Amino acid sequence: MKPFLSLKPVDEVLKLIRLFPLRESEELLLDDCLGRVLAEDVTAPSDLPGFDRSTVDGYAVHARDCFGASESNPALLRIAPPTPMGEPNVTPLAEGEAAPILTGGMLPPGADACAMVEHTRLSGTDVEIIRPVAPGDHVTYHDEDASKGEILLCKGCCLGAQEIGLLAAFGMTAVRTVRRPKTVIFSTGDEIVPIEVCPNPGQVRDVNAHALLALCREYGADVRLAGIVKDDSKVLADRIAEVLPGTDIVVLSGGSSAGMRDHTVSVFSGFSGAELLVHGVAVSPGKPFILASLGRKCLMGLPGHVTSALITARLFLTPLLRQMQGLPTRQCPGTPCRLAHDTSSPLGRRDFIRVCLVRKKDGTVKTRDGLPLVKTLPQPSGCITSLTRADGLVVCPEDRDGLHAGEALDLLPLY
Numbered sequence: 406m407k408p409f410l411s412l413k414p415v416d417e418v419l420k421l422i423r424l425f426p427l428r429e430s431e432e433l434l435l436d437d438c439l440g441r442v443l444a445e446d447v448t449a450p451s452d453l454p455g456f457d458r459s460t461v462d463g464y465a466v467h468a469r470d471c472f473g474a475s476e477s478n479p480a481l482l483r484i485a486p487p488t489p490m491g492e493p494n495v496t497p498l499a500e501g502e503a504a505p506i507l508t509g510g511m512l513p514p515g516a517d518a519c520a521m522v523e524h525t526r527l528s529g530t531d532v533e534i535i536r537p538v539a540p541g542d543h544v545t546y547h548d549e550d551a552s553k554g555e556i557l558l559c560k561g562c563c564l565g566a567q568e569i570g571l572l573a574a575f576g577m578t579a580v581r582t583v584r585r586p587k588t589v590i591f592s593t594g595d596e597i598v599p600i601e602v603c604p605n606p607g608q609v610r611d612v613n614a615h616a617l618l619a620l621c622r623e624y625g626a627d628v629r630l631a632g633i634v635k636d637d638s639k640v641l642a643d644r645i646a647e648v649l650p651g652t653d654i655v656v657l658s659g660g661s662s663a664g665m666r667d668h669t670v671s672v673f674s675g676f677s678g679a680e681l682l683v684h685g686v687a688v689s690p691g692k693p694f695i696l697a698s699l700g701r702k703c704l705m706g707l708p709g710h711v712t713s714a715l716i717t718a719r720l721f722l723t724p725l726l727r728q729m730q731g732l733p734t735r736q737c738p739g740t741p742c743r744l745a746h747d748t749s750s751p752l753g754r755r756d757f758i759r760v761c762l763v764r765k766k767d768g769t770v771k772t773r774d775g776l777p778l779v780k781t782l783p784q785p786s787g788c789i790t791s792l793t794r795a796d797g798l799v800v801c802p803e804d805r806d807g808l809h810a811g812e813a814l815d816l817l818p819l820y
Contacts, residue, residue: 412687414803415720415755421682421696422725423734425703428584428653435572438564440625441582442730447558453550453574456493457512461543464503464525464532465516468540479526479533488513503532512544519543550574561731585627586653586729590617592633593641593659593669594709599633612789613658613707613714620718620820624726626654636660638668642675645704649676653702653729656722657695659709669706673697679704687803689756690786691717710786716757716798719820739815742799745771745778746810750801758808759784759795760816779816795819 430444459465465488474480487505488494498504498515506512506519517540524536551557557575558568564582572580592614600610614630621628631648634641645655660669674681676699683696690713695706703725707714724734745763750756760779763771771778779799782791797816801808808814 412685412692412754413683414687418683418686418694418696418721419724419734422721423728425698425725425728426701427731428586428729430581431584432579432581434579435569435577438569438572438580438582439566441564441585442625442732443558443560443562443564444581444583444731446556446560447572447577447580449551449553449555449557450575451553452548454545454547456547457516458545459488459506459508459510459512459519459543460545461519461521462507463505463522463543464520464534465498465506465510465512466503466518466520466534466538467498467500467516468518468538468542470501470503471518471520471534471536471538474534474537476535479535480537481528481531481533484530484532485513503534517541517544563732583730585625586726587651588621588626588628588654588656588726589631589648589652590614590621590628590656591631591641591644591658593636593657594633595636597633597659612711613709616711616715616789617656617658617707617718617722620715620723621656621726623820624723625730625732626726636668638672641668642672645672646676649699649702654722654725655702655704656718657704657706658714660706669695673699673704673706676704686717687754688717688720689751689754690784691720691757692754694721696721708786711789712759712784712791713786715789715792715820720757723820737818739817740797741776742779742814742816743773743776744799744808744810744812744814745780747807748781748801749807750805752806753803755803756801757798757817758801759791760799761794761796773811776813777816779814792819 471480482501482503485502485504488510490507490510494511494513496513498513504513518538520534520538526533592611596608597611598604598608618628634644657669670684673679679697679699681697686694691708693708694717697704707717728734759782761782763778763780765771782795797818799814
């Protein structure tokens with residue numbers, strides 16, 4: 406057996422993840438920017454909406470003409486020419502006039518408020534305003550949404566539907582974003598076969614590659630699968646060398662432990678300029694985790710067991726992907742819960758325990774002292790159902806050998 410290097414604490418590994426640099430920027434068409442991260446601040450090139458506009462159907466008025474108006478004592482105003490939708494209104498509104506206007510229409514010069522149509526009555530060529538309005542009522546001012554020169558979105562902002570809508574409002578057809586980390590995923594092992602193949606006894610389908618592909622896409626990677634590599638160090642080294650140009654992250658699933666057919670460490674270390682940063686981390690599941698650097702590139706070896714692979718990917722690969730895109734690497738906050746029973750844990754390793762909510766017969770969640778109860782699931786690292794049946798993870802720290810029934814914990818999301 407090949408010896409493990411000394412196991413590194415989880416927090417030390419996370420610090421090493423932060424050493425990998427932010428990716429370069431690229432300009433993208435606006436409609437291709439969903440989920441992308443801004444590479445620079447974006448400032449408003451003009452005021453938005455750019456003109457004073459009505460927020461209601463009704464009449465543009467001088468507010469002072471409507472002071473004190475009521476049903477029994479309405480303000481009687483002459484009806485001025487209407488404001489046409491989508492066209493500039495350059496005709497000033499005279500004293501004692503009211504101009505018909507639709508929602509979104511441009512206020513005529515001089516108008517400072519709008520009266521809702523519900524609060525008016527027609528009287529021949531005049532209109533009666535039956536409620537007072539104050540300056541600014543039912544009006545969006547020309548710079549109310551944004552002022553020229555104002556920072557609209559800051560560098561590092563992740564673009565969602567609302568941010569893309571804001572950029573579209575200013576006619577920005579393209580923006581500069583951080584390039585997505587180019588990621589390649591290999592599966593290794595003589596026993597691994599493609600998912601479309603019916604496995605023979607002793608063989609298993611390549612679950613990890615497809616699960617990791619989905620996870621990487623969810624976290625913004627430009628990712629592709631590079632196939633299955635047998636347990637042959639030369640073939641593995643050659644295949645990695647083929648994909649290294651133009652790749653930021655190489656992820657290997659399997660071959661990361663210390664057995665005679667586990668070649669990941671030696672292959673990673675064999676590349677000129679490579680530095681082995683981690684071989685073994687004090688975590689359960691997922692102890693045989695590998696991290697190496699090759700210049701600005703990251704080489705990552707995940708365990709072969711599916712649960713170990715996905716949990717270590719959650720711990721270390723997803724922060725790496727966020728780091729390379731300029732996003733915060735902090736984990737999502739947990740939800741308070743209580744453990745329904747005692748559970749043991751390996752001392753000296755941070756244990757990520759799969760749990761599910763405890764439910765009553767009617768499907769509602771049981772609680773204790775106002776917090777939902779959770780129970781542990783079977784923990785074999787080769788069973789993916791321990792993840793699909795889980796509602797989240799709870800953590801037992803390195804300095805404890807278990808958790809107690811009724812203990813308040815944080816229920817962490819799986820990804």
